[in-house]
Amino acid sequence: MSPRPIHTLVDAERHPIEEPAYVDRCRLQLHRDGALVLQGFARPETIELIVTQSAQLESGAFYAGTTHNVYLTASDPDFPGEHPFNRQVASSKGLIADDEVPSDSPLRDIYGDASFRSFLCGVLGIERIHPYADDLSSINVHFAVAGMELGWHFDNSSFAVTMLLQAAEAGAHFEYVPAVRDADAGDMAFDRVASVLDGKEPAHRLDFAPGDLVMFRGRDAMHRVTPTDGDTTRMLVVFAYNAEPGVALSESALTTFYGRTG
Numbered sequence: 001m002s003p004r005p006i007h008t009l010v011d012a013e014r015h016p017i018e019e020p021a022y023v024d025r026c027r028l029q030l031h032r033d034g035a036l037v038l039q040g041f042a043r044p045e046t047i048e049l050i051v052t053q054s055a056q057l058e059s060g061a062f063y064a065g066t067t068h069n070v071y072l073t074a075s076d077p078d079f080p081g082e083h084p085f086n087r088q089v090a091s092s093k094g095l096i097a098d099d100e101v102p103s104d105s106p107l108r109d110i111y112g113d114a115s116f117r118s119f120l121c122g123v124l125g126i127e128r129i130h131p132y133a134d135d136l137s138s139i140n141v142h143f144a145v146a147g148m149e150l151g152w153h154f155d156n157s158s159f160a161v162t163m164l165l166q167a168a169e170a171g172a173h174f175e176y177v178p179a180v181r182d183a184d185a186g187d188m189a190f191d192r193v194a195s196v197l198d199g200k201e202p203a204h205r206l207d208f209a210p211g212d213l214v215m216f217r218g219r220d221a222m223h224r225v226t227p228t229d230g231d232t233t234r235m236l237v238v239f240a241y242n243a244e245p246g247v248a249l250s251e252s253a254l255t256t257f258y259g260r261t262g
Contacts, residue, residue: 089151169230
């Protein structure tokens with residue numbers, strides 16, 4: 001089956017991703033705010049098909065719950081347990097990996113489209129992007145049933161590209177605190193991390209609806225997704241790219257995220 005043209009899947013009139021002026025506006029907003037929400041990026045019929053396909057796979061998703069620190073690293077015994085580096089938060093989700101996404105899914109057409117990738121590069125200010133070299137990590141669909149959440153954390157990657165597919169009835173709010181640290185300078189920002197964890201520092205809320213494309217720089221911004229409420233499963237797709245070719249997750253990371261290595 002030939003890939004669907006991108007303009008049949010996304011609202012190209014509202015989001016002219018091939019126009020340099022539009023790319024420039026998006027890049028400036030992402031640089032200014034650290035987050036960019038493109039409302040109504042995917043057409044309603046595109047989202048409807050993706051949700052229908054994904055719902056059929058939900059029962060077979062890999063569900064996992066874990067605790068972790070905000071840096072997504074192992075604890076350090078040189079620090080006390082209550083130190084910000086060692087404080088644990090909870091995260092849980094269900095996930096289907098790239099090799100489980102149907103071959104005829106619009107997600108594959110969007111992910112692989114040359115103009116979409118060129119748009120992302122222009123907004124992010126990088127030359128090119130590449131899929132993961134492993135078979136699991138490039139396109140992931142996340143499921144969050146009632147009570148599931150993502151605890152406060154920093155991302156290891158410099159950018160994230162996601163799209164909400166189905167909203168929860170309530171809860172599941174994306175909250176973030178910008179510029180908590182400077183990872184490139186090696187700043188761990190222990191005092192501010194503790195302040196966020198203790199609820200002493202107010203968080204911003206990023207609102208988005210099904211079909212909205214979200215680009216977020218989470219390496220220096222602490223962020224979380226609050227617990228899902230209600231009977232409707234929250235569904236979200238992560239389009240994962242790398243700035244360099246040949247990048248694959250380690251076997252331990254694959255096992256943690258997907259419950260398998262292939």
